[in-house]
Amino acid sequence: xxxxxxxxxxxxxxxxxxxxxxxxxxxxxxxxxxxxxxxxxxxxxxxxxxxxxxxxxxxxxxxxxxxxxxxxxxxxxxxxxxxxxxxxxxxxxxxxxxxxxxxxxxxxxxxxxxxxxxxxxxxxxxxxxxxxxxxxxxxxxxxxxxxxxxxxxxxxxxxxxxxxxxxxxxxxxxxxxxxxxxxxxxxxxxxxxxxxxxxxxxxxxxxxxxxxxxxxxxxxxxxxxxxxxxxxxxxxxxxxxxxxxxxxxxxxxxxxxxxxxxxxxxxxxxxxxxxxxxxxxxxxxxxxxxxxxxxxxxxxxxxxxxxxxxxxxxxxxxxxxxxxxxxxxxxxxxxxxxxx
Amino acid sequence: xxxxxxxxxxxxxxxxxxxxxxxxxxxxxxxxxxxxxxxxxxxxxxxxxxxxxxxxxxxxxxxxxxxxxxxxx
Numbered sequence: 001x002x003x004x005x006x007x008x009x010x011x012x013x014x015x016x017x018x019x020x021x022x023x024x025x026x027x028x029x030x031x032x033x034x035x036x037x038x039x040x041x042x043x044x045x046x047x048x049x050x051x052x053x054x055x056x057x058x059x060x061x062x063x064x065x066x067x068x069x070x071x072x073x074x075x076x077x078x079x080x081x082x083x084x085x086x087x088x089x090x091x092x093x094x095x096x097x098x099x100x101x102x103x104x105x106x107x108x109x110x111x112x113x114x115x116x117x118x119x120x121x122x123x124x125x126x127x128x129x130x131x132x133x134x135x136x137x138x139x140x141x142x143x144x145x146x147x148x149x150x151x152x153x154x155x156x157x158x159x160x161x162x163x164x165x166x167x168x169x170x171x172x173x174x175x176x177x178x179x180x181x182x183x184x185x186x187x188x189x190x191x192x193x194x195x196x197x198x199x200x201x202x203x204x205x206x207x208x209x210x211x212x213x214x215x216x217x218x219x220x221x222x223x224x225x226x227x228x229x230x231x232x233x234x235x236x237x238x239x240x241x242x243x244x245x246x247x248x249x250x251x252x253x254x255x256x257x258x259x260x261x262x263x264x265x266x267x268x269x270x271x272x273x274x275x276x277x278x279x280x281x282x283x284x285x286x287x288x289x290x291x292x293x294x295x296x297x298x299x300x301x302x303x304x305x306x307x308x309x310x311x312x313x314x315x316x317x318x319x320x321x322x323x324x325x326x327x328x329x330x331x332x333x334x335x336x337x338x339x340x
Numbered sequence: 341x342x343x344x345x346x347x348x349x350x351x352x353x354x355x356x357x358x359x360x361x362x363x364x365x366x367x368x369x370x371x372x373x374x375x376x377x378x379x380x381x382x383x384x385x386x387x388x389x390x391x392x393x394x395x396x397x398x399x400x401x402x403x404x405x406x407x408x409x410x411x412x413x
Binding site for chain 2: 289
C-alpha cells in the first residue's frame with residue numbers, strides 16, 4: 001500500500017498516458033489505409049514531439065491555467081475533427097491531436113518529476129503507459145470500433161490528470177545527479193539528444209518479421225512498456241551507468257538474431273527499452289529547474305530520430321550492421337558521460 | 341487521351357507544389373520551435389550558473405563571518 005501511495009502520481013499518469021495513446025493511435029489507424037498515411041503520421045509526430053520543450057517551459061512559468069483540461073479538450077476536439085466526414089478537416093484534426101498529446105505528456109513529465117523524490121521510476125512508469133495505449137488504440141482502429149468509444153479514455157484521462165493536478169503546479173523539483181561533472185552542460189544535452197534520436201531510429205530498424213498476429217503485437221508493446229518501467233527501477237537501484245551499459249550491450253545479440261524467433265527478439269526489445277529513462281535523467285541533471293524542458297529535449301530527439309524512417313528503408317543486413325554500430329556508439333557515449 | 345495526360349500532369353504538378361509548400365512550412369515551423377527551445381535552454385543554463393555562483397558566494401561570506409567570529413572570540 002505504501003509503494004502504491006509513493007508512486008501514486010506515476011500510476012495516475014500511466015493511466016493518462018495509456019488513454020492519450022489509445023485516442024491517438026485509434027485516430028492514426030482510422031485513416032491508415034489511405035495514401036496519405038505517411039503524411040498524417042509525420043504531421044502528427046511533428047506537433048506531438050517537437051514543441052514539447054516550449055510547451056513544458058510555458059506550463060512551468062504559467063501555473064494557473066488548466067492545462068490538463070485544455071489538453072483533453074484538444075484531444076476530444078481532434079476526435080470529432082478526424083472522425084468527421086469532411087476530409088479537409090482531417091489534417092487539422094491530427095495537428096490538434098498532436099498538440100493535445102504534447103500538453104498531456106508535458107503535464108505527466110512535470111508531475112512525475114515533482115513527486116519523484118530524486119528517483120526516476122515514476123517518470124519511467126508514466127512513459128511505459130504509452131505502450132498499453134498504443135496496443136488498445138491500434139486494435140480498436142483496425143477493428144473499426146465506433147469512434148464514440150473514445151469518449152471513455154478521454155474522460156478517464158481527465159479524471160486521472162485532475163487527481164494529480166497539484167503535482168504539475170508545485171514548482172519545486174528534486175535534484176537528479178547522474179552525469180559526470182567534467183563535461184559541459186551542452187555536451188551532456190547533446191549526448192542525451194543523440195542517444196535518444198538513435199534509439200528512436202533503431203526502434204524502426206529492429207527486424208521483427210515474427211510479428212504477424214495481434215497477440216504478438218500486444219506482447220511486443222507490453223514488453224516495451226515493461227522494459228521502460230524496469231529501466232527506471234534499475235536506474236534507481238543499481239545506478240544509471242550500470243543500467244545503460246548493461247542494457248545497451250545486452251540488447252544487441254537478441255535484436256540481431258531475433259528476426260524470426262519471437263522469444264529472442266522480445267528479450268532484445270526489453271533490454272533496448274530500458275535506456276529510455278536514462279537520457280531523461282541526464283537532461284534532468286542539467287536542466288534542474290525545468291523538467292518540462294528536459295523532457296522536451298528527449299521528445300525532440302525522438303522526432304529527429306523518426307524522420308529518416310519516413311524517407312529511407314534499409315535491408316535486413318544493413319539494419320543489423322546499423323544496430324551493432326549505433327548501439328556500441330551509444331554505449332560508449334553513455335559510459336563516458338554517466339556518473340559511475 | 342491528351343486531356344487525361346494533361347490532367348495527370350496537372351494533378352502531379354499540384355501534388356508537387358502542395359508537397360513543396362508543406363515541406364517549406366514544416367521546415368520554417370521546426371526552425372522557429374528549435375530556436376525557442378535552444379533559447380529557453382540557454383536561459384535555464386544561465387540561471388543555473390548564476391544560482392551556483394550565488395551559492396558559492398554565500399558559502400564564502402559565511403566562512404569569512406565564521407572566521408571573524410572565531411577571531412573575536
